[in-house]
Every structure is written in C-alpha cells, then in structure tokens.
Amino acid sequence: MKMYLAVLRLRLNMGMQYRAAALAGVATQFFWGFIIIMVFEAFYEHAAQTPPISLKELIQYIWLQQAFLVFVMMWFRDNELFDLITSGNIAYELCRPSGLYGFWYAKLLAQRLSSALLRCFPILIVAYLLPEPYNLEPPPSIWAFLLFLSALLLGLLLLVAISMFLYISVFITLSPMGSLLVFGVLSEFFAGLVIPVPLMPVWLQKIAYVLPFRWTADFPFRVYSGHIPEQDAIIGILVQLSYLTVLVWMGRKALNGVLKKVVVQGG
Amino acid sequence: MKLYFKYLSIHFKSQMQYRTSFWLLSIGQFFIPFSIFVGLYFLFERFGQIKGWQFFEVALCFAVIHMAFSLSECFARGFDMFSSLVVKGEFDRLLVRPRSTFVQVLGSKFEFTRVGRLLQSVIVLVWALSNLPIEWSTIKAITLALMIVSGVFIFTGIYMLAATMCFWTVQGLEVASIFTDGGREMAQYPLNIYQKWVARFFTYVIPFGTVNYLPLQYILGKGDGNELIHMLTPVLGSLFILPCFLVWQFGVRHYRSTGS
Amino acid sequence: MIHLEGISKSYKIAKRSSGLRQAAKALFYREHTTINALKDISFSIKQGEIVGYIGPNGAGKSTTIKIMSGILVPDTGKCTIMGYTPWKDRTQYVKNIGVVFGQRSQLWWDVPVIDSFELLKDIYKVPQQEYKSTIDLLIETLELQEIVQSPVRQLSLGQRMRCEIAASLIHNPKIIFLDEPTIGLDAVSKIAVRQFIKTINKEKGVTVILTTHDMNDIEALADRVILIGKGTLLYDGNLEELRKQFGTTKIITADYAKNTDPIQIPGTAALSWTPERIVLSIDTERVKPSEVITHLSNKVELLDVTIETKPIEDIIVQLYKEYQI
Structure with missing residues (x-):
C-alpha cells in the first residue's frame, strides 16, 4: 500500500511540473463541454417528444464527463508500459518484489487519479458558477452524492481493470495500435462518451447495458443528477462490484498466462 | 513548390517502411470520426432535426469540415508537430539552410494515415449530396471546393499560431486544440445552433463559419440576402492564414534573438 | 574570411521552482535570471585554417557556432563572414556554409542515404552536374559505396557520421562548422572522420571550425585553438604555444x-x-x-x-x- 502511495505522489509531482499543460487541458475541456451542451440545447429546443433524460440532467452529465474525463477515457494510456512489453524489457519488471498485476494496476490508477485531481476541481468550480441553465448543480441529496462518489470510484477501478486487458492484449499483438483502436472506439461509444446512453436507440441501449463500459461513466454521472434513483443506484453499485471482481480475476489469470509465454520464449 | 513535393515523396517512402502500422492507423482514423458520425445519426433519429437543419444537411457540414481537417493534418502536420522540432533542437538545422522556414517546416512532417479520416468524410459527403435536392451548377461546385480549401487554410493558420507559441513555451500547447479539434467538433453542426457570441467568434475571429455554414446556405438555397457574398465567404476565410504567417515570421525572429 | 568583433549574447532563463506552493505561484509569475553566454568575443580566422574551438560544457561554444551560422542574433558586436553578416543575410549566407551537429541527424531515418542527399541537392539548388561530381567524390573519399543505398537506421554510428559529414558538403561550402563530430564514435571511426576532415581542408581549401571535447581531435587536426570559458575568450593561438606555456x-x-x-x-x-x-x-x-x-x-x-x-x-x-x- 505504501508503495502505491509513493507511485501516486511521484505522479502528482510530475503532474505539477506540467501545470501549464494541465491548465490548458482544463480550458480545452471546458470549451468542449460548452460546445456539446449547446448542441444538445439546440436539439432539445424543438424536440417532438420528451427525451428520456432532461436537459438539466444532461448538462450535469456533460460537466461531470468533462471533469472526470481521465477517469473514463480509454485513450489515456501509458506508453511506457507499451514500450516495456513490445521491447521485451519486461524482464526488469519481473524482478520487482511485487505482483505485476498489482503494480501495473496501481501505476495506471495513480496516473488517472493524479491527472484527474489536477484537472477536475477547476472545471467543477467554474461549472458551478456558470449562469443558469448551464451550471452544474449540487446533487439532489447527500445520499445521491455519496452514492455518486462510490459509483465514480468504483467506475475508475473498473476502467483500470478493463484497460489492463488492453496492455495484456499487446503481449499477443505486439503492437498497441490495433488494440487501442478497438478498445478506444468501442469502449468510449458504449460508455456514453459520444452520445449519452439514454439518448441511444433502445436496441443499442440494451447492448450498452450488458457491457461493462457504461458502468465506468454513464452510471455514476446519472446517479449524480438523480436520473438514476437511489434504490437503483445501490443495485448498480453491487453490479459494479461484481464486474470489478470478475474482471480483476480474469485479468490476473490472463496476465499470468501471457507472462508464462514470455518466460518460455526467453523474452 | 517543387521542394515541397520532394519532401512529400521522401516522407511517403519513409511511411511505406511501416506498412502494417500505416494501415492500422489509417483504419483507426477511419473509425474514430465514424463513431462520432454514428452518434450524430442516432441523435437525428431521436430528434429529427436541429434548429431547422435536416440530417443530410448537417452531414454535409460534417463531411466538409472533416475533409478540411484531415487534409490539413496530413499536409500541414509539420506545424502541428512543431513543438518536437523545437524541443529536439532540429529547428536550428532548418535555419542553416537557404530556404524559407515555412516550406521547410511544412515539409518536416506529413501524416498520411489521415487518409482514413478523409475517406470517411468523402463517403459521408457523397451520401449526403446524393440525398439532398440540390440544383447543381458549376459555381456551386466551385463553392464546395473552395469551402474545403478555406478549411485547410484556417486549420493550417491555427497550427502556425500554435507553432509560433513554441518559441516561447512548449507548455500549454493543448489550448490550441480548442481551435483545431474544438473547431472541427463545433463546425460539424451549422453555426447558428450555437449562442450568438460563439457564432460571432467563429465567424469573425477564427472564420470557421466560412468553411461550411455561410456558403452552405447558398448551396442549399437557404440563403437570405446576397448570394454572391455567401458564395465568396470561403475566399475571405482563407485570408485568415495571412496574419498567421506574419505572426510566424515574428516568432522566428524572436527565436533567433533569444535562441531559447 | 571570418571576423568577429566584440560579440556578446545573454539569455534570460526562467527559474524552475519545486514544491507545490512555488509551483502555483509560478503559474502567474516567473522569476528570470540573466546568463551572459558570451562576453566580448573577438577573433579572426583565415581561409583554409582548421580551428579547434574548445571549452567546458556551457562555456558558450555552441552559442558562438549558432551566431556564426546565422541561427542566432547576438546582442552586440560585429561579425562578418565572407562579406556577409550571418544573421542578416541568412538565406544568401548559409549557401556558403555546412554545419554538422554531432548529436543530431540531418538524414531521413527510414530512407536510403542517397535519397537524403538528393533532397539536400534540391534544398540547396545544386545543379545536377555539380551534384554528380561532388557526390562521386564524397562517396569515394568517405568510402560510402556500400552504405548509400541502405536506410540510415541500419547504419552504425560511425557510418552515420560519415554520411552526415558528406550531407553537409553536398553544396560545396567554403566553411564548415563541426559541432562534436566524433562524439560517441569508436577509435577507428574517429580516425576515419579526422582523416577526411584533413582531406577536404587540404584539397578543397575548406575552412574548418570544430568544437570537441576530445583533445585527440584537436591534436590531430587543429593548428590553432581558441579556448573559451564562461563566455570569455581565454586563449587564442597554436597548440605548440599552449603546450609550451602550460605544458x-x-x-x-x-x-x-x-x-x-x-x-x-x-x-x-x-x-x-x-x-x-x-x-x-x-x-x-x-x-x-x-x-x-x-x-x-x-x-x-x-x-x-x-x-x-x-x-x-x-x-x-x-x-x-x-x-x-
């Protein structure tokens, strides 16, 4: 645990070195959020029937998405790890006195966490201060907020667990491009980053609900706005937990499998 | 110009050394905007229209801006990736050569994988055009071509501004993506769906409006007022690159006096 | 041929701060320190000389080279090289010089060396005939026959440096600046590079200015050394004198x-x-x-x-x- 914290602190420090970049990133995401909101505003203006999610809820959804983008974005990746795997220098990592899965998991988690800590607060604060109807509102109840927090964190853990498969797949493909592409496009679409899940056609929603991706982004954001009621949220969190357990378990298995192969090859 | 093509061919040769990665990246460049387009399609399926614009009209907007974007990312990539040139100190090399920095930076990098994105936007363009009742004329066709040209000029101009910034700092360059990626994202839809100030900013300051929104009104016959002006807006928008060019030259002068 | 008079140059460098509070402060305000990279440097170099330009890291060697090759503009001072002021008549002037930065490459990584040469031919607008005879000569003297068809990434460091030097000579420059041309090379390659520098100096009368940390380079090549430290000129004279004086x-x-x-x-x-x-x-x-x-x-x-x-x-x-x- 101490080691994981050390990794996190190192990352935060490194992040601070690039604070101008972080500031620029905040500005970019802010602009982005605005554009998306205005597009939806225009769509909603003459909507024939009432959309399944209100504009207000959608705005919450979008701001949270912008603030916690690094929690939910598959493209956010660690090229060091890719290099490590493709160059065969993985041998060094195997010398470390800890399980590889745990170590990588911590590393990836720390990267996302530190990046998000630097970026989310400015966005959240400014979004709160915006004039109606563009502002971010406090969640409907303290319960919704607490549920949102746990859902968000579980979502993050879940996303890292999913992204571990990305790195594992590179052991087999030896080129991160293909995997990144498949994971990136599919996961972002089904996590509701392109269009929010409630606005998808019903048949597509059904697919999205089965896949694990929406639990990383779509679910916590809708818990926050109250679009998902508290009761359902608790069930959702249980689903998140079970997904997490299964994915981590499978990830460990898969990593051990590919590592064995590496050792046999003498790479 | 001849030199530019020489650069082009040497980069193409280099790229072809890595065929697999070229194809994979091109396919990626095809599918990333594709997923966005699918999203757009689903939104229209649910809402029907956006402030009076129909799906195929917006699709045309989408195609034109993505086309311009992919062309500029391919051919003006040198400016887009300029920070690495400065960081590695390679820019000094360009200064000891008897050619303008503009051509040399332009020739320093090409991104051929953008052909994927280009293809995707061409498909959308053809699909949109074949579903829109447009009475075609030579002038309309020219206008359409000019729209894409104007987009390329504007994106290139923004890349140049960002590149100039590198002479002072390479941090915070991400801001430029507000205008490149952000501009692209925004100009997927007709400008009038946004708040007035956004529309104004992107018409008069960074003239993305001239790439699709304004001239499209003429092509689609939606225009009120003078058709000629709407038709000529892409030409005006292209002028955006001129001040960018001056700023660039100012940056080069600054670099040579400080040598950061 | 080369004439520098009272060249000075200073930089402003932003202070890098560590610590969270400092970092936050630096978002809005930055402290600067001024560094005098060059102070009143003057010297002249005649045509056909080989001059070793030495000094410890950060002494101002590369700043001087950058000024002499027209990349940087000095704060004060005069510099005339072949009748040009390098930073004023950049495009005209640089046709006459070749520059080799030992740690960077001007060759295209993934294409055969010869393709890079051809592109440089176009950049410098060298007429085909002249290019042909120059390149033949370069290939012969540098023994590049075997390697010009292979992409740069397959070459050894020594082979690459030979190609780099050839690349900077395609336009037949009168002056060549070599910034650490032997860095990282093995003993055999070092000797080959030195031999070649000697050859072009003797046969074409090319003026050579080289910076290096390898004193064997200086001993093998330079009749004259200019020593610079902390931006000031400390010694200018031949190697024997230096030896007599200090050795x-x-x-x-x-x-x-x-x-x-x-x-x-x-x-x-x-x-x-x-x-x-x-x-x-x-x-x-x-x-x-x-x-x-x-x-x-x-x-x-x-x-x-x-x-x-x-x-x-x-x-x-x-x-x-x-x-x-």
Missing part, C-alpha cells in the same frame, strides 16, 4: 633494482613509489630531466627510464582550473 610538466617513470630507501629529488613530486619503480612529475622550469636522471642513477641502479610530456588533455584540465571555469 612545462613532464612525467618520468623509472624502474630500478630493489631499493627500499625513499627517494627525494628537489623540484620533483613523486606520483607513486614502490621499491622497484617511481613515477615523478617534474617542472622543467625548475629542474631539467637530465638532472633528475643523474640524481636517480646516483641513488639506485636504473633499469629503465621513460619521459612523457603531459598529455594535452591534462593541460586543458589544468587550464580550466587556472581560469576557474
């Missing part, structure tokens, strides 16, 4: 039949001593080597004696110390 120390190693008495000779310092061998450092201004040997032979039964001049490397280190740079 008055010689090293005498003597082997003798076993003798356990310690040996002390005035005007010398023992660098090491065993019952069979002593290494002495002597100052030739105070005592002659012959006197030392006489002294030694009186005390012990000499078996073998060698006298070495202090290597140039040590002279430079001594110089750096003396000038506190």
Whole structure:
C-alpha cells in the first residue's frame, strides 16, 4: 500500500511540473463541454417528444464527463508500459518484489487519479458558477452524492481493470495500435462518451447495458443528477462490484498466462 | 513548390517502411470520426432535426469540415508537430539552410494515415449530396471546393499560431486544440445552433463559419440576402492564414534573438 | 574570411521552482535570471585554417557556432563572414556554409542515404552536374559505396557520421562548422572522420571550425585553438604555444633494482613509489630531466627510464582550473 502511495505522489509531482499543460487541458475541456451542451440545447429546443433524460440532467452529465474525463477515457494510456512489453524489457519488471498485476494496476490508477485531481476541481468550480441553465448543480441529496462518489470510484477501478486487458492484449499483438483502436472506439461509444446512453436507440441501449463500459461513466454521472434513483443506484453499485471482481480475476489469470509465454520464449 | 513535393515523396517512402502500422492507423482514423458520425445519426433519429437543419444537411457540414481537417493534418502536420522540432533542437538545422522556414517546416512532417479520416468524410459527403435536392451548377461546385480549401487554410493558420507559441513555451500547447479539434467538433453542426457570441467568434475571429455554414446556405438555397457574398465567404476565410504567417515570421525572429 | 568583433549574447532563463506552493505561484509569475553566454568575443580566422574551438560544457561554444551560422542574433558586436553578416543575410549566407551537429541527424531515418542527399541537392539548388561530381567524390573519399543505398537506421554510428559529414558538403561550402563530430564514435571511426576532415581542408581549401571535447581531435587536426570559458575568450593561438606555456610538466617513470630507501629529488613530486619503480612529475622550469636522471642513477641502479610530456588533455584540465571555469 505504501508503495502505491509513493507511485501516486511521484505522479502528482510530475503532474505539477506540467501545470501549464494541465491548465490548458482544463480550458480545452471546458470549451468542449460548452460546445456539446449547446448542441444538445439546440436539439432539445424543438424536440417532438420528451427525451428520456432532461436537459438539466444532461448538462450535469456533460460537466461531470468533462471533469472526470481521465477517469473514463480509454485513450489515456501509458506508453511506457507499451514500450516495456513490445521491447521485451519486461524482464526488469519481473524482478520487482511485487505482483505485476498489482503494480501495473496501481501505476495506471495513480496516473488517472493524479491527472484527474489536477484537472477536475477547476472545471467543477467554474461549472458551478456558470449562469443558469448551464451550471452544474449540487446533487439532489447527500445520499445521491455519496452514492455518486462510490459509483465514480468504483467506475475508475473498473476502467483500470478493463484497460489492463488492453496492455495484456499487446503481449499477443505486439503492437498497441490495433488494440487501442478497438478498445478506444468501442469502449468510449458504449460508455456514453459520444452520445449519452439514454439518448441511444433502445436496441443499442440494451447492448450498452450488458457491457461493462457504461458502468465506468454513464452510471455514476446519472446517479449524480438523480436520473438514476437511489434504490437503483445501490443495485448498480453491487453490479459494479461484481464486474470489478470478475474482471480483476480474469485479468490476473490472463496476465499470468501471457507472462508464462514470455518466460518460455526467453523474452 | 517543387521542394515541397520532394519532401512529400521522401516522407511517403519513409511511411511505406511501416506498412502494417500505416494501415492500422489509417483504419483507426477511419473509425474514430465514424463513431462520432454514428452518434450524430442516432441523435437525428431521436430528434429529427436541429434548429431547422435536416440530417443530410448537417452531414454535409460534417463531411466538409472533416475533409478540411484531415487534409490539413496530413499536409500541414509539420506545424502541428512543431513543438518536437523545437524541443529536439532540429529547428536550428532548418535555419542553416537557404530556404524559407515555412516550406521547410511544412515539409518536416506529413501524416498520411489521415487518409482514413478523409475517406470517411468523402463517403459521408457523397451520401449526403446524393440525398439532398440540390440544383447543381458549376459555381456551386466551385463553392464546395473552395469551402474545403478555406478549411485547410484556417486549420493550417491555427497550427502556425500554435507553432509560433513554441518559441516561447512548449507548455500549454493543448489550448490550441480548442481551435483545431474544438473547431472541427463545433463546425460539424451549422453555426447558428450555437449562442450568438460563439457564432460571432467563429465567424469573425477564427472564420470557421466560412468553411461550411455561410456558403452552405447558398448551396442549399437557404440563403437570405446576397448570394454572391455567401458564395465568396470561403475566399475571405482563407485570408485568415495571412496574419498567421506574419505572426510566424515574428516568432522566428524572436527565436533567433533569444535562441531559447 | 571570418571576423568577429566584440560579440556578446545573454539569455534570460526562467527559474524552475519545486514544491507545490512555488509551483502555483509560478503559474502567474516567473522569476528570470540573466546568463551572459558570451562576453566580448573577438577573433579572426583565415581561409583554409582548421580551428579547434574548445571549452567546458556551457562555456558558450555552441552559442558562438549558432551566431556564426546565422541561427542566432547576438546582442552586440560585429561579425562578418565572407562579406556577409550571418544573421542578416541568412538565406544568401548559409549557401556558403555546412554545419554538422554531432548529436543530431540531418538524414531521413527510414530512407536510403542517397535519397537524403538528393533532397539536400534540391534544398540547396545544386545543379545536377555539380551534384554528380561532388557526390562521386564524397562517396569515394568517405568510402560510402556500400552504405548509400541502405536506410540510415541500419547504419552504425560511425557510418552515420560519415554520411552526415558528406550531407553537409553536398553544396560545396567554403566553411564548415563541426559541432562534436566524433562524439560517441569508436577509435577507428574517429580516425576515419579526422582523416577526411584533413582531406577536404587540404584539397578543397575548406575552412574548418570544430568544437570537441576530445583533445585527440584537436591534436590531430587543429593548428590553432581558441579556448573559451564562461563566455570569455581565454586563449587564442597554436597548440605548440599552449603546450609550451602550460605544458612545462613532464612525467618520468623509472624502474630500478630493489631499493627500499625513499627517494627525494628537489623540484620533483613523486606520483607513486614502490621499491622497484617511481613515477615523478617534474617542472622543467625548475629542474631539467637530465638532472633528475643523474640524481636517480646516483641513488639506485636504473633499469629503465621513460619521459612523457603531459598529455594535452591534462593541460586543458589544468587550464580550466587556472581560469576557474
């Protein structure tokens, strides 16, 4: 645990070195959020029937998405790890006195966490201060907020667990491009980053609900706005937990499998 | 110009050394905007229209801006990736050569994988055009071509501004993506769906409006007022690159006096 | 040919702060420190000279090279090279010079070397005929026949450096600036590169200015050295003078039949001593080597004696110390 914290602190420090970049990133995401909101505003203006999610809820959804983008974005990746795997220098990592899965998991988690800590607060604060109807509102109840927090964190853990498969797949493909592409496009679409899940056609929603991706982004954001009621949220969190357990378990298995192969090859 | 093509061919040769990665990246460049387009399609399926614009009209907007974007990312990539040139100190090399920095930076990098994105936007363009009742004329066709040209000029101009910034700092360059990626994202839809100030900013300051929104009104016959002006807006928008060019030259002068 | 007069140049460097609060502060405000990279540098170089430009890291070597090659504009001072002011007539001027940055490449990584050459031909607008004869000559003298068709990434460092040098000579420059041309090369490649620099200097009369940390480069090539430290010119003259001025120390190693008495000779310092061998450092201004040997032979039964001049490397280190740079 101490080691994981050390990794996190190192990352935060490194992040601070690039604070101008972080500031620029905040500005970019802010602009982005605005554009998306205005597009939806225009769509909603003459909507024939009432959309399944209100504009207000959608705005919450979008701001949270912008603030916690690094929690939910598959493209956010660690090229060091890719290099490590493709160059065969993985041998060094195997010398470390800890399980590889745990170590990588911590590393990836720390990267996302530190990046998000630097970026989310400015966005959240400014979004709160915006004039109606563009502002971010406090969640409907303290319960919704607490549920949102746990859902968000579980979502993050879940996303890292999913992204571990990305790195594992590179052991087999030896080129991160293909995997990144498949994971990136599919996961972002089904996590509701392109269009929010409630606005998808019903048949597509059904697919999205089965896949694990929406639990990383779509679910916590809708818990926050109250679009998902508290009761359902608790069930959702249980689903998140079970997904997490299964994915981590499978990830460990898969990593051990590919590592064995590496050792046999003498790479 | 001849030199530019020489650069082009040497980069193409280099790229072809890595065929697999070229194809994979091109396919990626095809599918990333594709997923966005699918999203757009689903939104229209649910809402029907956006402030009076129909799906195929917006699709045309989408195609034109993505086309311009992919062309500029391919051919003006040198400016887009300029920070690495400065960081590695390679820019000094360009200064000891008897050619303008503009051509040399332009020739320093090409991104051929953008052909994927280009293809995707061409498909959308053809699909949109074949579903829109447009009475075609030579002038309309020219206008359409000019729209894409104007987009390329504007994106290139923004890349140049960002590149100039590198002479002072390479941090915070991400801001430029507000205008490149952000501009692209925004100009997927007709400008009038946004708040007035956004529309104004992107018409008069960074003239993305001239790439699709304004001239499209003429092509689609939606225009009120003078058709000629709407038709000529892409030409005006292209002028955006001129001040960018001056700023660039100012940056080069600054670099040579400080040598950061 | 090259004439520098009172060239000065200073930089402003933003202070990098660490710590969270400092970092937050630096978002809005930055402190700057001014560094005088060059202070009043003047020298002249005649056509056909090979000049070694030396100094420790950060002395201002590359700043001078950058000014002379038209990349940087100095704060004050005059610089005329072949009648041009480098930073004013950049595009006209740079046709006459070649620059090799030892640590960076001007060749395209993934294409055959010859393709890079062809592109450079177009950049410098070299007529086809002239290009042909130059390139043939370069390929022959640098022995590039085997490698011009392979992509750069497959070349060894030594092969690459030979190609780099060839690339900077395609337009037949009158002056060539070499910034650490032998860095990272093995002994054989170093000798090949030096040999070639000599050749182009002799046969084409190309003026060569090279910076290096390898004093063997200087010894093998330069008739003249310019020493710079902390931005000021410290020494300008030929190598022999430098040696005479600072190289008055010689090293005498003597082997003798076993003798356990310690040996002390005035005007010398023992660098090491065993019952069979002593290494002495002597100052030739105070005592002659012959006197030392006489002294030694009186005390012990000499078996073998060698006298070495202090290597140039040590002279430079001594110089750096003396000038506190």
